[in-house]
Amino acid sequence: MEHLVDAHYVALPSQGNVYSLTPLLLPTGAHKIILATLRRRVLSFRYHFTNDSSRLKPLVREVHFTCIPNNAEIVSIDAFSRGLSGQDYVIGLTLIKYSGESNRPEAYLNVYSDQESEGDAAPHLDRATSTDSGSPYVAGGSTPSLDNAAQNCRMIELGFVPYQLSHTQLPLKDENLWVLGGGDCQVHVFQEDPSQNTYVELKEEGIFPEFAEVLPSPPLWTDFHYKDQKVRLCAIGCECGFLQVTKTSVNGTESEITARWNLQLQGPISSVRFFTLGTEMYRQNIPEKTDLSLLNLLVACATQPSQVFMNIISQGLANGKELPESAGGDAVLCGITGDTDLDGSVEILLGTYGRQLLVYKWDSSAWDLQATRTLPHPVHSLHYLDVTGDGVRELLILTPKGLHVFQHHLEHVEDRIEKFVKMMLSSPSEKESSKAKD
Amino acid sequence: MRAVCFVNRLEFEFGGNVFRSSLTLGDVDNSGEMALVAGNASGDLAVFKGDKQWQMINGLGMITAVGVGDILNIGLNAVVVVCGDGWCYIYLCTPGCARLDCVHVQRIPANTKVLLLGDIDDNGQQELVLGLTDRVVRSYRWCWSGAPVAKESVLALGKTAIEAIAGRGALVCLNKWEFAHQLGAVTLNRQADGKPCLLVAQPGGTFMKIRCYKDIDKTDPSGSESSERSSSFGEASVDYHPLCINSMRNPNVSTEILGDIRSGRNEKGSPFAVATLDGTLMLVHNDDEILWSYQVDHQLFAVTKLDITGDGYDEIVVCSWDGQTYILDLEKHSVRFQLEETVSGFCSGKYSMEPNCSKPAIPVLVYATFNDKIYIYYDIHLPSMLTENFTPYLQNFLSRLDLSEVVKKIPQTSDLNKYIGELLSLPLTKEKVNKLTEMCLYFRKDLSEDVPTKSIDG
Numbered sequence: 001m002e003h004l005v006d007a008h009y010v011a012l013p014s015q016g017n018v019y020s021l022t023p024l025l026l027p028t029g030a031h032k033i034i035l036a037t038l039r040r041r042v043l044s045f046r047y048h049f050t051n052d053s054s055r056l057k058p059l060v061r062e063v064h065f066t067c068i069p070n071n072a073e074i075v076s077i078d079a080f081s082r083g084l085s086g087q088d089y090v091i092g093l094t095l096i097k098y099s100g101e102s103n104r105p106e107a108y109l110n111v112y113s114d115q116e117s118e119g120d121a122a123p124h125l126d127r128a129t130s131t132d133s134g135s136p137y138v139a140g141g142s143t144p145s146l147d148n149a150a151q152n153c154r155m156i157e158l159g160f161v162p163y164q165l166s167h168t169q170l171p172l173k174d175e176n177l178w179v180l181g182g183g184d185c186q187v188h189v190f191q192e193d194p195s196q197n198t199y200v201e202l203k204e205e206g207i208f209p210e211f212a213e214v215l216p217s218p219p220l221w222t223d224f225h226y227k228d229q230k231v232r233l234c235a236i237g238c239e240c241g242f243l244q245v246t247k248t249s250v251n252g253t254e255s256e257i258t259a260r261w262n263l264q265l266q267g268p269i270s271s272v273r274f275f276t277l278g279t280e281m282y283r284q285n286i287p288e289k290t291d292l293s294l295l296n297l298l299v300a301c302a303t304q305p306s307q308v309f310m311n312i313i314s315q316g317l318a319n320g321k322e323l324p325e326s327a328g329g330d331a332v333l334c335g336i337t338g339d340t341d342l343d344g345s346v347e348i349l350l351g352t353y354g355r356q357l358l359v360y361k362w363d364s365s366a367w368d369l370q371a372t373r374t375l376p377h378p379v380h381s382l383h384y385l386d387v388t389g390d391g392v393r394e395l396l397i398l399t400p401k402g403l404h405v406f407q408h409h410l411e412h413v414e415d416r417i418e419k420f421v422k423m424m425l426s427s428p429s430e431k432e433s434s435k436a437k438d
Numbered sequence: 439m440r441a442v443c444f445v446n447r448l449e450f451e452f453g454g455n456v457f458r459s460s461l462t463l464g465d466v467d468n469s470g471e472m473a474l475v476a477g478n479a480s481g482d483l484a485v486f487k488g489d490k491q492w493q494m495i496n497g498l499g500m501i502t503a504v505g506v507g508d509i510l511n512i513g514l515n516a517v518v519v520v521c522g523d524g525w526c527y528i529y530l531c532t533p534g535c536a537r538l539d540c541v542h543v544q545r546i547p548a549n550t551k552v553l554l555l556g557d558i559d560d561n562g563q564q565e566l567v568l569g570l571t572d573r574v575v576r577s578y579r580w581c582w583s584g585a586p587v588a589k590e591s592v593l594a595l596g597k598t599a600i601e602a603i604a605g606r607g608a609l610v611c612l613n614k615w616e617f618a619h620q621l622g623a624v625t626l627n628r629q630a631d632g633k634p635c636l637l638v639a640q641p642g643g644t645f646m647k648i649r650c651y652k653d654i655d656k657t658d659p660s661g662s663e664s665s666e667r668s669s670s671f672g673e674a675s676v677d678y679h680p681l682c683i684n685s686m687r688n689p690n691v692s693t694e695i696l697g698d699i700r701s702g703r704n705e706k707g708s709p710f711a712v713a714t715l716d717g718t719l720m721l722v723h724n725d726d727e728i729l730w731s732y733q734v735d736h737q738l739f740a741v742t743k744l745d746i747t748g749d750g751y752d753e754i755v756v757c758s759w760d761g762q763t764y765i766l767d768l769e770k771h772s773v774r775f776q777l778e779e780t781v782s783g784f785c786s787g788k789y790s791m792e793p794n795c796s797k798p799a800i801p802v803l804v805y806a807t808f809n810d811k812i813y814i815y816y817d818i819h820l821p822s823m824l825t826e827n828f829t830p831y832l833q834n835f836l837s838r839l840d841l842s843e844v845v846k847k848i849p850q851t852s853d854l855n856k857y858i859g860e861l862l863s864l865p866l867t868k869e870k871v872n873k874l875t876e877m878c879l880y881f882r883k884d885l886s887e888d889v890p891t892k893s894i895d896g
Contacts, residue, residue: 007825009443011776029872049827056825058440342879376445390827391875401778404443409821413879414831420878421839424858425847 001359001371003341004395007388007407008058014039015400018270018333019076019164021381023396024146027086030389032146033396034063035403036074036093044146045403047388056388058405063146065093067110067153072097075107076165080176087145088114092178094162107158109165109180109190111199114148156199160184161218168224170207171232171250177202181219187211187236206253210234210246210260217242225274227292233312235297237269243299245312263317267303274298274312275337277345277362298348300335303327306350308367323348323360323367330354330378338384340395342408342416351379351397377401440825441774444803446817448489454478456783456806457502458740459552463787463804464506466538467531468514471790472799475517476783476812477501483519483529485538486812488793493537499523503568507555510580510603511563513589516541518555518566524548526609532592532599541603546611547576556626559612559650560633566609567636569624573617575638577650578609613674615648620692623741627697630707630724637697640678642689643714647677647725679725681712691716696741700752701768709768711754713738719756721768730770736762740784744801746820753823755803757784763803771823779807791816829868832875836866 012035020036032046042063047056068074072095079091090113097106161183167176170191178190178199189202189211202208217240225233232248232255247259276294297309299320305327307320326332330353337346340359348360348367355378361370377399386393387405392413395406460477466485467473474486481498484491499521509516509528517529517538526546529538552569558577559565566578583606592599615638622639629635636648697710699721709723715737721729736758743752746765757763761777763784783806788799803815845859861874 005821006442006444007440009441011441029869047825047827056827058825339880374445376443386876388825388827389872390829390832391872392828392879402443407825408828410826410828410831413828413875414835417832417835417875417878421844425844 001340001357001373003409003412004406005409006404007394008045008405010035010043010045010058010060010403010405012037012043012400012402013041016380016398017075018380020074021383021396021398021403022077022079022091023383023385024079024089024091025081025086026389027081028389029386029391031385031387033383033387033403034077034079034091035398036077038073040068040070040072040074042074042077042093042150045387049389063150065091065110065112065150065153067155068093068095069097071099072108075162076180078165078167078178080167082174082176089146089149090176091146091149092165092167094158094165094180096161105161107160107162109156109158109162109178109199111154111156111178112149112152113154114145114152154198156190158182158188160186160188163218164221166222169226171226171255172229172252179222179224181222183218185215185218185238187215187219187222207250207255209255209257210236210244210248215242215244216240220269221271223272223274225295231292233274233292233295235272235274235299237272237299239268241265241267241269241301241304243269243272243317245297245309245317247313259313259316261312261317263320265299265301265304265307267301269299270302270331270333271300271335272297273300273335273337275346298335298337300332300350301327302331302333306332306335308348321367323350323358323369325369326350326358329356329358333378333380334382336382336384338393338395340384342413349382349384349395351375351382353378355379357382357397375399375404439772439774440823441776442820444775444815444818446815448486448814448816450484450486450491450812450814451810452476452478452482452484452806452812453810454480454482455808456812458783459503460501461783461785461804461806461812462504462506463785463789463802464517465515466506466517466529467536468533469793471793472788474789474804474812474814475504475506476806477504477519481521483517485517486814488791495529495538498527499525502550503553505553505555505566508564509555509566509609510541510587510607512587512592514592518553520546520550520553520568522549524550530600530603532595532597534596539600541600542607542609544609546578546609547572547574551621552624554624554626554636556634558626558634558636558648561651565612567624569621569638571620573620575613575615575617575621575624575636575648576611577613578611580607581610582607613650615646615674615676617646622693623695625695625697625710627710628708632706637695637710639693639695639712641692643691643693643712643718643720644678644680645693645695645712647679649675677725681720681722681726681728688716694739694741696743696754699743699754699768700745700750702751711741711743711756713741713756715739717758719754719764719766721754721770729768732764732766732770732772734758734762734764736760738764742784742786744786744803746801746818747822748819755786757781757805761805761807765820765823767823769823773820773823775803777805777807777813779805779809779811781805782808789814789816828875829871832871833866836871841866 014037016037022034023031035043044063045060048059049056075094077093082088093110095108163181166179180188190199191202193200217238219236221237223235234246236244243263245261248255249258292313297312300306305322332350332352334351336349339346350358355375357373359371360367381398383396384393397404456478477483479500483495485493502522503520505518519527526544528542530541531538549571550568551571554567569575619641625637626634638646692715694713698708712720717734719732738756740757742755746753754766761781763775765773785804789802790799805813841862845862861870
C-alpha cells in the first residue's frame with residue numbers, strides 16, 4: 001500500500017451507495033468512471049492524455065441522463081461498451097420513485113444506448129477521424145457517444161425493489177444481458193428485444209437455471225465466472241447470509257446445473273467474488289487458460305468475519321478460511337481481489353464502514369492481514385483497473401463524499417517490470433521445465 | 439485540476455478564536471524537534487509536540503501573534519507572544535527544563551496584527567517586526583543592559599538562567615513606518631544583491647519594499663558621525679510597488695505576501711508570492727516582474743511555503759477561509775485539497791511526529807478551525823505535482839533493450855510468451871506498449887505458477 005500515491009480526488013455533490021460506481025472501458029484501453037449519486041446527478045471521470053505528453057489532466061463532468069423523474073433516487077448503475085469501435089456505450093440505471101399517493105415505491109430499469117449508431121458504421125468513421133485531428137471532444141471532457149446515449153432511454157418498469165445491477169455475456173453470443181438482484185428475493189435477467197426496441201425479462205429457465213429458485217432473502221451481490229463459454233460458475237450472496245454457488249454447464253440456450261453448494265452465514269453478505277491466486281482471470285487478449293480447480297471465492301460479510309473458500313470446485317463451501325480482524329472494525333461493505341503490490345500474486349482488499357481498507361495476503365495456508373489504510377469516510381466500493389491508459393492499474397475507492405484515485409509509484413512499477421524482464425531473459429531453461437510440469 | 443484528499447491527521451482540542459498570525463511551527467525547546475505553537479483570543483498559549491499537548495500557558499490576554507526565533511540573539515530559540523492589548527512576552531525553554539518560562543514582559547503599542555522574526559538589516563542579528571492594524575510597522579531589537587548573556591552561560595546555568603536573563607535587557611524600537619493603507623502580511627525577501635528587504639503587503643495586490651541598511655552606492659554627504667548613527671539605528675529606504683494594481687478586480691482587497699521562496703532558478707534573489715482575498719495568486723520576481731498569476735474562486739487569506747514533493751524547492755500553499763487549499767509549484771502546476779470546515783488560522787511547515795527520536799521533521803499542513811479544533815495533516819508527501827502515466831517510463835525502458843534479441847531469447851513454449859513476442863515486434867505502438875505493461879504486471883503466469891498448486895492441500 002505504501003507504493004500507492006494519491007493521484008486524484010473527485011468530490012461528490014451527494015452520496016452514492018455500494019452500487020453507484022461503474023467503470024466503462026474506452027477504446028483507448030483506459031476506463032472511464034461513471035458515478036451515480038442518490039440525488040439523481042451522474043458524474044463521469046476520466047483522464048485526458050495526449051500522445052506527445054505523459055501529463056494527465058483529470059476531467060470530471062456531469063452526464064445528463066434523460067428520463068430520471070424528479071422524486072426518484074438512483075439505486076444502482078452498470079455500463080458496458082459494445083460494437084466494433086468499442087464506442088457504443090450501454091448504461092443501465094435502476095431507480096426508485098416514491099409517489100405521493102401510495103406507499104409502494106415505483107421502480108424502473110432505465111437502459112441508455114445510442115440507437116442511431118447501432119449497426120451503422122458511418123458515425124464511427126466520423127469519430128475516428130475527428131479524434132485524430134485534434135479532438136473537439138477533449139475540451140468538453142467526454143466522448144459524445146456517452147452524451148448521445150444518455151439522451152436515449154428505454155424505461156422498463158420493475159415489479160420489485162432493485163438491488164445490484166450487473167451484466168453478463170450470453171453464452172456463445174456477443175450479447176450482454178442485464179442481471180438485476182430484486183427485493184422479491186430473485187435474480188432477474190433482462191435481454192434486449194430488438195424487434196420491440198425494448199428489454200424484456202428472460203423468464204425461461206433454460207439459460208439461467210440457477211436463478212429459478214426463490215432465495216430466502218434479497219440477493220445483494222451476484223458474480224459470474226465463465227470457462228471456455230461452456231461452464232459457468234455463479235455465486236449469489238443474500239441479505240440474510242445465504243450463499244449459493246452453482247456450476248452450470250452451458251450448451252447454447254440449454255443449461256444444466258452440474259453442482260450446487262449452499263451455505264447459511266450470519267448477517268448480510270455484501271459481496272462475492274471469484275478469483276485465482278496467481279494469475280489474472282479476465283484475459284481479454286490471450287486464450288483463456290484458467291484452470292477451474294484453482295478458482296477461489298471471496299465472501300465479504302457485513303457482520304461476521306469475511307471468508308475465502310479456496311479451490312471451490314474441489315472443496316465446495318466446506319473449507320472456509322476466515323479473514324482475520326475483518327469483523328473487528330465495522331461492517332464490510334465491499335471486497336475485491338487484485339495484485340495491488342505488483343508481486344505476481346493477488347491480494348484481497350476489503351472496505352469497511354469504519355473507514356478502513358484491509359489488505360490480506362495468502363501465505364500458502366492462511367490469509368494474513370498485511371496492511372490497513374484509513375480513509376476519511378466509509379468505503380462504499382473498491383475497484384482496481386486502469387484509468388490512466390498505460391496498462392498499469394489504479395486503485396479506486398468510493399466513499400460517500402468522493403472518489404479517491406490511487407496510482408502506483410511509477411518508479412516502483414519500472415522496478416517490477418525490470419525484474420520481470422530480467423527473469424524472463426535469464427532462465428529460459430528453468431521456465432521450460434516448469435512448463436513441462438504442467 | 440488535480441485534487442487530493444489527505445487523510446491522516448492529528449486532532450487537538452483548542453478552544454477560542456485563533457488569529458491568523460497566532461499559529462506557528464518552530465523549535466521551541468532547542469531540541470531540534472519542531473513543535474506547534476498556537477495562541478487564542480482568550481489568552482491561552484498551547485504548545486503541541488508529537489501527538490500531545492506539551493504545555494499550556496493561560497491568562498496572557500488576547501494573543502494576536504506568536505513567533506519562534508532567536509530574538510535574544512544568544513543562539514537559542516525563544517517564543518515571542520504579542521497580545522492585542524499591547525503586551526509582548528518572551529518565553530524561553532532553558533536546558534534541562536522541559537517547559538517554557540517567561541523571561542521578559544514588555545509594554546508595546548497595542549493592536550499588533552502580524553509578527554515577523556528575522557534579520558531585516560543584514561547585521562546577523564534577529565529583529566522583531568510587528569505590523570499593527572493602525573497601518574504602522576515597527577521593528578525591534580533585543581538590547582542587553584550591561585554585558586550580554588552568552589549561550590554558554592545560559593546552557594551552564596540551566597534552570598536558573600531565567601533569573602539571569604530577566605530584567606537584563608529589553609526590546610528597543612528601531613524603526614517605525616506608517617502606511618497609507620491597511621497592511622497585510624510582512625515578509626522578508628532576499629534581493630538580487632543577496633541582501634534582505636522587508637516587503638509589506640498593501641491592499642489591491644500591491645506592496646511596499648523597505649531596505650533597512652545603508653545603501654553602499656549612495657555616498658553620505660553628512661559625514662562619518664551620522665553614518666555611524668544610521669548604521670546602528672537603521673537607515674531605511676521605502677519604495678512603493680503598484681505591481682498590477684490596474685488589472686486587479688478590486689483595488690481595496692486585502693493582500694498577503696510571502697518571500698524567500700526557494701526556487702530552482704540560478705538567479706540571485708528569491709521570488710515571492712502575493713495573494714489577495716479575491717482569489718489572485720501571483721509569483722513575482724525582481725520587484726515587479728510577474729512570473730505568473732493564478733485565479734481561484736476562493737478567498738485566499740494565508741500564503742505559506744513548504745517543500746511537499748521533497749525536491750528541495752518550495753511549493754506555495756495558499757488557504758482560503760472555507761478550507762480550500764491550493765498547492766502550487768513554481769511552474770504553476772497545482773493540486774487542490776479541501777478541508778471541509780471553515781478555517782480561522784493556517785500554517786505549513788515541518789513538524790516532528792515522534793518526539794525523542796531521531797526521525798526528521800516531516801512536512802505538515804496545520805489548520806485552526808472555527809470549531810475549536812486544530813488539525814495537523816502529516817501524510818501529505820506528493821512524489822510529483824503532475825500526474826503522469828507509465829507509458830514514457832516503459833518506452834524509456836524498452837529503448838535500453840535490443841528488442842529483436844529479447845524476442846529471440848523468449849522461449850516460444852507458451853501462448854503467453856508467444857503473445858509477448860508478438861507485442862515486442864516492431865513497430866511499437868502505444869497500444870502494444872500498454873498491453874505489454876499489463877502483461878508484465880498482471881499476467882505473469884510463469885512467476886507464480888507453482889504457488890497455487892502447492893496451496894491445494896489446505
